[in-house]
Amino acid sequence: MEExxxxxxEITPMDEDFxxxxxxxxxxxxxxxxxxxxxxxxxxxxxxxxxxxxxQLLDRRFKETGHKNAYFPxxxxxxxxxxxxxxxxxxxxxxxxxxxxxxxxxxxxLAVRPTSETIICSMYSKWIKSWRDLPVLINQWxxxxxxxxxxxxxxxxxxxxxxxxxxxxxxxxxxxxxTLRMLEVYRDFVETELAIPVIKGRKTxxxxxxxxxxxxxxxxxxxxxKALQAGTSHNLGQHFAKVFDIQYLDTxxxxxxxWQTSWGVSTxxxxxxxxxxxxxxxxxxxxxxxxxxxxxxxxxxxESEKVFEKAKELSAGLNSRFRVEVDFNDEKTPGWKFxxxxxKGVPLRIEIGPRDVKNDQVVLVRRDTGEKMVISQDALDVxxxxxxxxxxxxxxxxxxxxxxKNTREVHSFDEFKETIENKKGFVKANWCGxxxxxxxxxxxxxxxxxCIPFEGSEPDGGCxxxxxxxxxxxxxxxxx
Amino acid sequence: MEExxxxxxEITPMDEDFxxxxxxxxxxxxxxxxxxxxxxxxxxxxxxxxxxxxxQLLDRRFKETGHKNAYFPxxxxxxxxxxxxxxxxxxxxxxxxxxxxxxxxxxxxLAVRPTSETIICSMYSKWIKSWRDLPVLINQWxxxxxxxxxxxxxxxxxxxxxxxxxxxxxxxxxxxxxTLRMLEVYRDFVETELAIPVIKGRKTxxxxxxxxxxxxxxxxxxxxxKALQAGTSHNLGQHFAKVFDIQYLDTxxxxxxxWQTSWGVSTxxxxxxxxxxxxxxxxxxxxxxxxxxxxxxxxxxxESEKVFEKAKELSAGLNSRFRVEVDFNDEKTPGWKFxxxxxKGVPLRIEIGPRDVKNDQVVLVRRDTGEKMVISQDALDVxxxxxxxxxxxxxxxxxxxxxxKNTREVHSFDEFKETIENKKGFVKANWCGxxxxxxxxxxxxxxxxxCIPFEGSEPDGGCxxxxxxxxxxxxxxxxx
Numbered sequence: 001m002e003e004x005x006x007x008x009x010e011i012t013p014m015d016e017d018f019x020x021x022x023x024x025x026x027x028x029x030x031x032x033x034x035x036x037x038x039x040x041x042x043x044x045x046x047x048x049x050x051x052x053x054x055x056q057l058l059d060r061r062f063k064e065t066g067h068k069n070a071y072f073p074x075x076x077x078x079x080x081x082x083x084x085x086x087x088x089x090x091x092x093x094x095x096x097x098x099x100x101x102x103x104x105x106x107x108x109x110l111a112v113r114p115t116s117e118t119i120i121c122s123m124y125s126k127w128i129k130s131w132r133d134l135p136v137l138i139n140q141w142x143x144x145x146x147x148x149x150x151x152x153x154x155x156x157x158x159x160x161x162x163x164x165x166x167x168x169x170x171x172x173x174x175x176x177x178x179t180l181r182m183l184e185v186y187r188d189f190v191e192t193e194l195a196i197p198v199i200k201g202r203k204t205x206x207x208x209x210x211x212x213x214x215x216x217x218x219x220x221x222x223x224x225x226k227a228l229q230a231g232t233s234h235n236l237g238q239h240f241a242k243v244f245d246i247q248y249l250d251t252x253x254x255x256x257x258x259w260q261t262s263w264g265v266s267t268x269x270x271x272x273x274x275x276x277x278x279x280x281x282x283x284x285x286x287x288x289x290x291x292x293x294x295x296x297x298x299x300x301x302x303e304s305e306k307v308f309e310k311a312k313e314l315s316a317g318l319n320s321r322f323r324v325e326v327d328f329n330d331e332k333t334p335g336w337k338f339x340x341x342x343x344k345g346v347p348l349r350i351e352i353g354p355r356d357v358k359n360d361q362v363v364l365v366r367r368d369t370g371e372k373m374v375i376s377q378d379a380l381d382v383x384x385x386x387x388x389x390x391x392x393x394x395x396x397x398x399x400x401x402x403x404x405k406n407t408r409e410v411h412s413f414d415e416f417k418e419t420i421e422n423k424k425g426f427v428k429a430n431w432c433g434x435x436x437x438x439x440x441x442x443x444x445x446x447x448x449x450x451c452i453p454f455e456g457s458e459p460d461g462g463c464x465x466x467x468x469x470x471x472x473x474x475x476x477x478x479x480x
Numbered sequence: 481m482e483e484x485x486x487x488x489x490e491i492t493p494m495d496e497d498f499x500x501x502x503x504x505x506x507x508x509x510x511x512x513x514x515x516x517x518x519x520x521x522x523x524x525x526x527x528x529x530x531x532x533x534x535x536q537l538l539d540r541r542f543k544e545t546g547h548k549n550a551y552f553p554x555x556x557x558x559x560x561x562x563x564x565x566x567x568x569x570x571x572x573x574x575x576x577x578x579x580x581x582x583x584x585x586x587x588x589x590l591a592v593r594p595t596s597e598t599i600i601c602s603m604y605s606k607w608i609k610s611w612r613d614l615p616v617l618i619n620q621w622x623x624x625x626x627x628x629x630x631x632x633x634x635x636x637x638x639x640x641x642x643x644x645x646x647x648x649x650x651x652x653x654x655x656x657x658x659t660l661r662m663l664e665v666y667r668d669f670v671e672t673e674l675a676i677p678v679i680k681g682r683k684t685x686x687x688x689x690x691x692x693x694x695x696x697x698x699x700x701x702x703x704x705x706k707a708l709q710a711g712t713s714h715n716l717g718q719h720f721a722k723v724f725d726i727q728y729l730d731t732x733x734x735x736x737x738x739w740q741t742s743w744g745v746s747t748x749x750x751x752x753x754x755x756x757x758x759x760x761x762x763x764x765x766x767x768x769x770x771x772x773x774x775x776x777x778x779x780x781x782x783e784s785e786k787v788f789e790k791a792k793e794l795s796a797g798l799n800s801r802f803r804v805e806v807d808f809n810d811e812k813t814p815g816w817k818f819x820x821x822x823x824k825g826v827p828l829r830i831e832i833g834p835r836d837v838k839n840d841q842v843v844l845v846r847r848d849t850g851e852k853m854v855i856s857q858d859a860l861d862v863x864x865x866x867x868x869x870x871x872x873x874x875x876x877x878x879x880x881x882x883x884x885k886n887t888r889e890v891h892s893f894d895e896f897k898e899t900i901e902n903k904k905g906f907v908k909a910n911w912c913g914x915x916x917x918x919x920x921x922x923x924x925x926x927x928x929x930x931c932i933p934f935e936g937s938e939p940d941g942g943c944x945x946x947x948x949x950x951x952x953x954x955x956x957x958x959x960x
Contacts, residue, residue, distance in 0.1 A: 036560060036602050037553045037590065045548035045618065052549060068525035069532060073517045074592075074623055074639050075576075080516060096555075097580040098592065101627035101638075102573045110517065112554075112578065112592070122516050132811065138525065143554055143623065147581035158581075159554050331612065 011343070013280050018224040023153065025274060025282050029344045032153050039151040039158030043267070046344065049291035050270055051161060055141065057193050057289070058163065058265070061185050067137040067165060072119050074143075075110040080118045083243045087117065090210020094146040096158070112145040117211065117236070117262060120166045121244035128168060128258060130249045135178070136168040154271035155228070155480050162266035168246065168258040172237070175259035176214075179235040182263040183216045186231035194269065195286040195396040196220050196276050197403050198230055199426070199475060201451025206435050209262075213237030219450040219475065221403045222275035225424025227450045227477035230272055233263035271480070276399050283345025284367055286395050287388040294318070294384060295341045296326040299334045299353035310357045314350070314380065322384055324350075342367060347391050348384065368394055407475075416464050416476070420447045426477050428456070430470035432463035441465050447476040491823070493760050498704040503633065505754060505762050509824045512633050519631040519638030523747070526824065529771035530750055531641060535621065537673050537769070538643065538745070541665050547617040547645060552599050554623075555590040560598045563723045567597065570690020574626040576638070592625040597691065597716070597742060600646045601724035608648060608738060610729045615658070616648040634751035635708070635960050642746035648726065648738040652717070655739035656694075659715040662743040663696045666711035674749065675766040675876040676700050676756045677883050678710055679906070679955060681931025686915050689742075693717030699930040699955065701883045702755035705904025707930045707957035710752055713743035751960070756879050763825025764847055766875050767868040774798070774864060775821045776806040779814045779833035790837045794830070794860065802864055804830075822847060827871045828864065848874050887955075896944050896956070900927045906957050908936070910950035912943035921945050927956040 011028055012020040026032050031047030043051065059069070075098060082088045091114045098110040113119065124136060145159045154160075165182060169175040183200060190196050198218035208215035212234040220230045240246070241257040250256050277284040287293050298304070298311040311326045318324045327337050334351070341349055351363040362380060364373045368391050375383050406425030410416045419427050427447065431437065441464075442448050452474050459470035491508055492500040506512050511527030523531065539549070555578060562568045571594045578590040593599065604616060625639045634640075645662060649655040663680060670676050678698035688695035692714040700710045720726070721737040730736050757764040767773050778784070778791040791806045798804045807817050814831070821829055831843040842860060844853045848871050855863050886905030890896045899907050907927065911917065921944075922928050932954050939950035 033603065033606070035553050035599065036557055037555045037599070040553035040555060042553065042603055043551035045550045048550045049548070051551075068529070070525045070528045071523035071531075071641065073515045073520035073522065074625065075517045075520060077516055093582045095582060096578045096590075098576045099579045100577040100589075102575060109580075110576075119515065119517070123513065123522055126513070145554065161551065329612075 011280065011282055014223065014278075019152075021278075021280075022271075022274060025278055025343075026153050029283050031270065031274075031283075034153075037158070039148055041153045041157050043161075046291060047270060050273065050285070050289060051267055053289045053291065054193070054269060055163075058185075058189055059141075061189060062139050062163075062165070065137075065181060065185060067139045067167075069141065070138045071140055071142070072116050072123065074113055076113050076116075076119045078109045078111060080122055081111050083118060084211050084240055086239075087211035091115065091146075094148060096145045096147050113142070114144055114146045115262075115264075116140060116142070116144075116164055116166065117240055118244075121240045121246060121260075124166075124168055124258070125244045125246045128246055128248050131170055131251055134168060134170050134248060134258065135174065137165075137178075138167065139163055139165045152271075152480075154274070155268050160267050162264050164262060164264040167261045168241075169260070170248070170250070170256075170258070172259050175237075175261050176235055179214070179216060179233045179261045179263070182261070183218065183231070183233040186233065186263070186265060187218050189265075190218060190220070190230055190269070190272075191396065193286070193288045194273055194276075195288075195392055195399060196230065196272055197396065197400040199451060199453050200455075201453040201457075201475065203232070203451060204435070204438060204449050204474075206438055207449060209234045211236065211239055212262075213239065217451050219426075219477075220272050220276060221406060221426060221477070222272070222480070223278070223402070224275070225406060225478075227426065227479040228268070228272050228275070229450070229479065230269060231263070231265040234261060236260040236262060268480075277395055278345070281339070282343030284395065285345035285347060287347045287392045290345070290347050291323065292325050292341075292344075292346045293323045293388055294348040294350055295337075295346045296324060296350045296352065297334055297337050297341070298326065298328065299351055300330075301354040303354040303357070306357050307352060307354060311352055314352070314362070314377065318381065318384065321381065322388070338365075347388060350380075366391060368398075410464065411461055413464055416441075416447075417445055420445045420476070420478065424478065426450070426475050428473055428475055429464035430459040430461045431472055431474045432466055432468045433471035434466070437463055437465040441476070446478050448479060450475045450477050450479060491760065491762055494703065494758075499632075501758075501760075502751075502754060505758055505823075506633050509763050511750065511754075511763075514633075517638070519628055521633045521637050523641075526771060527750060530753065530765070530769060531747055533769045533771065534673070534749060535643075538665075538669055539621075541669060542619050542643075542645070545617075545661060545665060547619045547647075549621065550618045551620055551622070552596050552603065554593055556593050556596075556599045558589045558591060560602055561591050563598060564691050564720055566719075567691035571595065571626075574628060576625045576627050593622070594624055594626045595742075595744075596620060596622070596624075596644055596646065597720055598724075601720045601726060601740075604646075604648055604738070605724045605726045608726055608728050611650055611731055614648060614650050614728060614738065615654065617645075617658075618647065619643055619645045632751075632960075634754070635748050640747050642744050644742060644744040647741045648721075649740070650728070650730070650736075650738070652739050655717075655741050656715055659694070659696060659713045659741045659743070662741070663698065663711070663713040666713065666743070666745060667698050669745075670698060670700070670710055670749070671876065673766070673768045674753055674756075675768075675872055675879060676710065676752055677876065677880040679931060679933050681933040681937075681955065683712070683931060684915070684918060684929050684954075686918055687929060689714045691716065691719055692742075693719065697931050699906075699957075700752050700756060701886060701906060701957070702752070702960070703758070703882070704755070705886060705958075707906065707959040708748070708752050708755070709930070709959065710749060711743070711745040714741060716740040716742060748960075757875055758825070761819070762823030764875065765825035765827065767827045767872045770825070770827050771803065772805050772821075772824075772826045773803045773868055774828040774830055775817075775826045776804060776830045776832065777814055777817050777821070778806065778808065779831055780810075781834040783834040783837070786837050787832060787834060791832055794832070794842070794857065798861060798864065801861065802868070818845075827868060846871060848878075890944065891941055893944055896921075896927075897925055900925045900956065900958065904958065906930070906955050908953055908955055909944035910939040910941045911952055911954045912946055912948045913951035914943075914946070917943055917945040921956070926958050928959060930955045930957050930959060
């Protein structure tokens with residue numbers, strides 16, 4: 001097992017340096033790599049496969065809720081981006097600008113889309129004429145660019161991949177319903193498929209999306225005690241409709257502005273997946289999203305041919321139901337491979353040696369608990385299904401227990417500061433509702449209001465900062 | 481039927497103005513729309529759904545041949561793009577350049593990728609160390625930008641969507657095998673799924689990809705007699721490997737340069753689909769790729785409730801096997817809907833009225849032949865499967881007959897010019913192999929060598945232009 005230790009040595013332990021552990025894990029597991037372009041990463045096949053699985057599971061949910069995919073231009077003329085004042089103020093500082101096509105200077109600069117509200121609204125104003133055209137329920141899978149000063153793989157990169165839904169409705173109620181429906185789609189996806197527990201809530205005025213009426217969010221907690229915004233859904237009201245003149249003729253013969261929403265999740269979810277489930281051995285990927293759900297490792301011994309044959313046969317039999325691979329590499333020892341696939345977070349290992357071949361059995365080893373089981377080959381198909389489900393459930397339970405343990409209520413600002421600084425995690429506290437207090441707290445502690453939660457936001461005392469009457473109990477944290 | 485005529489009037493007849501017919505069809509069928517960004521189109525949901533189907537059918541083929549997807553940065557530093565001389569010469573004139581991030585001028589300009597060989601090679605040189613790392617078989621689904629002077633929806637736009645495969649191999653033979661394997665994947669995909677017959681062949685030195693050793697192509701013929709390059713596969717040799725220093729340690733202990741390939745198809749295939757199958761009524765989409773394979777149109781008469789109920793029931797029953805929709809819109813007449821879905825190219829129409837409900841039957845109408853069939857509802861499931869297959873087959877047969885009819889052999893340059901100018905289509909002619917003749921022919925006739933076909937390239941006379949000894953019989957055409 002010397003090899004194993006040598007291998008593990010390359011990942012910095014979490015509690016020694018969490019940031020370094022995160023980077024080591026990403027590079028070592030070949031999820032991503034740094035590129036020659038500042039702030040841009042390469043999604044390597046193993047990392048991209050996680051994104052593909054996410055896309056498939058989300059896309060199905062979008063289509064089930066009546067949405068269709070479309071694709072809008074990467075470039076947004078500067079004048080278009082500037083139409084909505086709050087929006088441009090929010091995004092202009094981080095826009096990458098195209099100024100030349102070939103050797104010609106462009107008459108108007110083009111923004112590489114940081115988000116697509118403006119270009120999409122310019123089309124909706126052409127397409128929407130009558131109440132019969134509504135609702136418009138469109139989603140886009142795309143790359144977006146935000147020129148970030150400091151970057152971190154998956155969490156904050158100059159270019160990232162995401163989906164952005166953009167809908168238009170007849171009434172404010174319908175738009176609000178859609179906004180909350182998609183937030184629930186995100187919660188269900190993130191909790192069910194990624195095994196990441198989240199808190200649903202509303203963003204404060206200060207934290208909402210540039211140009212939105214209301215922003216809703218799902219917030220997750222990483223193992224270092226920092227929060228991560230995992231998805232947002234915005235009720236855009238009529239802000240964009242008025243600026244882009246998106247009007248429809250209603251049944252009563254009146255021209256009215258539409259009500260809009262937009263919502264998105266991105267490849268930063270891969271970052272969340274790493275930081276919620278990982279451990280000192282590396283990744284731990286929930287079965288439903290894992291590119292490889294079970295890895296078969298032949299332990300050839302003196303009968304390599306028989307063992308390889310059986311491994312191949314088992315894999316072929318399992319492949320219609322599960323994502324299974326066999327590692328036939330004869331340069332690496334089984335022990336080395338055990339560590340490698342643990343590091344890569346494969347939920348289940350299937351070991352098969354000469355004795356197992358003889359006894360029609362295999363050894364199953366769980367990544368989440370380390371538990372070993374000897375299973376008859378006949379029962380393998382059923383057993384793997386059960387174990388994978390149990391791993392998924394267990395990973396969610398573990399993660400939820402972590403959030404519960406790391407969510408603390410405080411009632412004084414001293415307690416607040418002490419908790420944020422030393423214990424980290426989510427901190428629940430009463431808040432007066434003023435942006436001044438919100439910003440003062442941020443200045444002093446680097447903690448922001450993650451959300452006004454849908455559940456448990458009734459205040460039970462004065463504002464944790466100013467002591468005045470509180471309007472809400474909200475959730476604070478330092479965040480990514 | 482006045483409505484119908486009014487509706488059809490909006491599509492210009494093909495033989496009156498083919499270009500206008502093409503644009504009218506795209507806009508009317510809501511495949512795409514012009515955007516406010518020069519040369520960029522919006523893929524509307526109906527057009528994007530065709531691309532999604534193509535992606536799915538291609539992606540499956542890529543994975544079956546051992547490829548994995550990854551994602552590389554959108555931006556390529558200017559110095560990286562310039563490393564391979566032929567490559568940069570080919571692409572620099574049409575590059576969109578990012579010069580500013582936020583309000584800061586960049587130290588080095590960034591190209592918005594026109595193709596990704598350079599950025600991918602910069603990573604391969606990091607990743608590939610040993611013969612055990614080979615082959616690297618990676619594909620990327622992405623948007624690319626080429627700043628085109630004159631554009632046309634799907635065929636030539638400043639931004640388009642595509643996939644680009646990039647592989648690295650130990651030997652020249654392996655790379656050549658891969659290049660031809662992927663060309664065959666493309667042929668199979670385009671002929672089987674899109675019902676578009678193609679000619680496989682090699683590009684001339686003059687027409688090959690900038691930086692490639694050899695380029696192979698599949699060429700299709702549009703209804704106006706112009707050719708369209710439907711997909712290309714390049715053997716890159718060691719050009720990029722040497723420039724980007726991609727070396728591996730072989731089993732013999734020697735450091736060697738890898739052999740590379742790249743291959744791609746793009747959203748221009750949607751343009752091909754329109755121009756190969758369409759007619760004066762609009763689109764005609766082959767069943768395997770059609771977003772809607774069958775449209776159910778209720779003809780309510782005096783018993784709308786019963787008819788709607790039955791239509792819903794039939795749709796629910798068919799939906800697990802086919803992509804079926806019902807049009808319940810009560811503002812449009814059935815006749816209007818017939819024209820609309822013909823224009824949208826839906827392969828099969830299912831009409832159901834009160835008499836059909838009573839007699840447990842429906843009326844099926846084929847888009848390709850106009851044939852009407854009265855079918856018992858019990859037999860519908862099986863019958864639809866059969867008819868869709870027959871439509872797919874028939875559309876391919878029709879398209880192939882068109883290509884055969886419009887492929888002509890000529891033996892003199894006068895005949896060549898007359899054929900290219902008046903009959904159009906593919907023109908087979910002997911060629912001496914010189915770039916001078918190739919370019920002179922292009923200058924005089926606007927026809928280019930589409931390919932040196934894999935079949936039937938034995939010359940049987942002197943070069944059609946200079947009369948000297950011919951080395952090949954090749955295929956000429958004017959092209960998109």
